[in-house]
Amino acid sequence: MFTEINIDALVGPTHHFGGLGVGNVASQQHAYRTSRPREAALEGLRKAALVASLGVPQYIFLPPPRPRLKWLHELGLGVDSTEHLSSEQLSAALQIAPQAFSAAFSCAFMWAANMATVSAACDCRDRRLHITPANLISSWHRASESAERAIDLKRLLGLQDNCTIHPPLSSIVPLRDEGAANHMRLSDPTGKIGFNIFVYGDDSELASHDCRFLPRQTRAACEAIARRHQLDPARTFFLQQHPAGISAGVFHNDVIATSHASLLIHHELAFYNAEQQLQRLEEIFRQTTGAPLLRMEISNSDLPIDEAVQSYFFNSQIITPHTHTSSNHTPQMVLICPQQCQRIASTGRLIERLVASSDHPIEEVHYVSLEQSMAGGGGPACLRLRIPLAHDDIAQLPRQLRIDRQLEERLAVAIERWYPESLELTDLCSVAFVRELSQISDHLQRIFN
Numbered sequence: 001m002f003t004e005i006n007i008d009a010l011v012g013p014t015h016h017f018g019g020l021g022v023g024n025v026a027s028q029q030h031a032y033r034t035s036r037p038r039e040a041a042l043e044g045l046r047k048a049a050l051v052a053s054l055g056v057p058q059y060i061f062l063p064p065p066r067p068r069l070k071w072l073h074e075l076g077l078g079v080d081s082t083e084h085l086s087s088e089q090l091s092a093a094l095q096i097a098p099q100a101f102s103a104a105f106s107c108a109f110m111w112a113a114n115m116a117t118v119s120a121a122c123d124c125r126d127r128r129l130h131i132t133p134a135n136l137i138s139s140w141h142r143a144s145e146s147a148e149r150a151i152d153l154k155r156l157l158g159l160q161d162n163c164t165i166h167p168p169l170s171s172i173v174p175l176r177d178e179g180a181a182n183h184m185r186l187s188d189p190t191g192k193i194g195f196n197i198f199v200y201g202d203d204s205e206l207a208s209h210d211c212r213f214l215p216r217q218t219r220a221a222c223e224a225i226a227r228r229h230q231l232d233p234a235r236t237f238f239l240q241q242h243p244a245g246i247s248a249g250v251f252h253n254d255v256i257a258t259s260h261a262s263l264l265i266h267h268e269l270a271f272y273n274a275e276q277q278l279q280r281l282e283e284i285f286r287q288t289t290g291a292p293l294l295r296m297e298i299s300n301s302d303l304p305i306d307e308a309v310q311s312y313f314f315n316s317q318i319i320t321p322h323t324h325t326s327s328n329h330t331p332q333m334v335l336i337c338p339q340q341c342q343r344i345a346s347t348g349r350l351i352e353r354l355v356a357s358s359d360h361p362i363e364e365v366h367y368v369s370l371e372q373s374m375a376g377g378g379g380p381a382c383l384r385l386r387i388p389l390a391h392d393d394i395a396q397l398p399r400q401l402r403i404d405r406q407l408e409e410r411l412a413v414a415i416e417r418w419y420p421e422s423l424e425l426t427d428l429c430s431v432a433f434v435r436e437l438s439q440i441s442d443h444l445q446r447i448f449n
């Protein structure tokens, strides 16, 4: 039996809005607005704790160190990465190169779904769990995350002798990769028979599609990952994202489609020219598992694409709870939606219909407040990476990274005490604040040790 563990990443104290998300409408709309790092970190922590309270093994990674001063130095911005750093140097860097400056302080690592692509051991020819950290080369601020998160993944999974963590794909434009945000795994209820769907925005052979924004995932990257992970070609699918979706602000597949076990929910404009492949998927799913794939396609008239992007309905997290209550009924599946879905009439109606219908296993819904993450273009599902593991493997994972009430409480106290309540980009020019950041980092480390 396989269980999906979830990894979330604690938001860092420099959380701010730099407007750097390529093709990401929310990020662009909120560029340079005042951010609220304390609220951002608490919202993310509460969401992860909710998932843990539903019995899903939930892990958390610490924020990697920021700012990346060496990088600002490398860019010739006159920023000293030693004790000679001054507030004047930082202010000058902000003025000359605001994007690079914002990138050096970025907390975009909080969107853990972009950390890596993960293949369950049972899907791979060599029966090993395969992980490729994403190279994230489409934007200024995210490319450094792959090396940082590879270290965290090794720390979490290092004791597993049946796990291969690959290097990220080469940092070249044709191999742009954004990880699990563009990958879906479907399976039978035991999780043992898996089907892998990779979604790409850019295929150099089909360069004719006009997208308003640079597509962040290429077909060549998807194919390379499927090959190195040794996935069975008969159960691996490569679907193209609809260019109309990308132009409307769907910068990742998880903004327009979602999946969990045998359930696939997607918008009419999620994929381009994919009907044949989806039918093949349905057929092979039924043949191999003996049960139907539960595919639900939402039409653009039921949910206009702009409202899908504003509400982030498809970025809701779907989980199978493992709560052991003696009398209460444990729902088959739970949907964790951003609060925005309640405020928009079309998504409110859709969710009511989903929960009431007996055609789908979703029986309960939780609305979570993630205002700060949503303002950067990230909902509940962006904040987590799923790793399917056997029970014995989960028992070997380091306990100190697993969220329980005590860890939640200790982190919440530290966030309340240390994180700024609000932040402007100019606040990041204070050398006193930069020095405080390393103290915060030490303090968080101590909680985990």
Ligand code: SUG
Pocket: 016, 017, 018, 019, 020, 021, 022, 024, 027, 028, 031, 102, 108, 111, 113, 114, 142, 181, 251, 252, 254, 255, 376, 377, 378, 379, 381, 382, 383
């Ligand atoms: O890469 N936003 C992230 C949001 C990532 C969401 N992840 C998933 N859909 N899985 C991005 O665009 C905003 C940064 C800024 O505003 O400067 C940002 O990076």
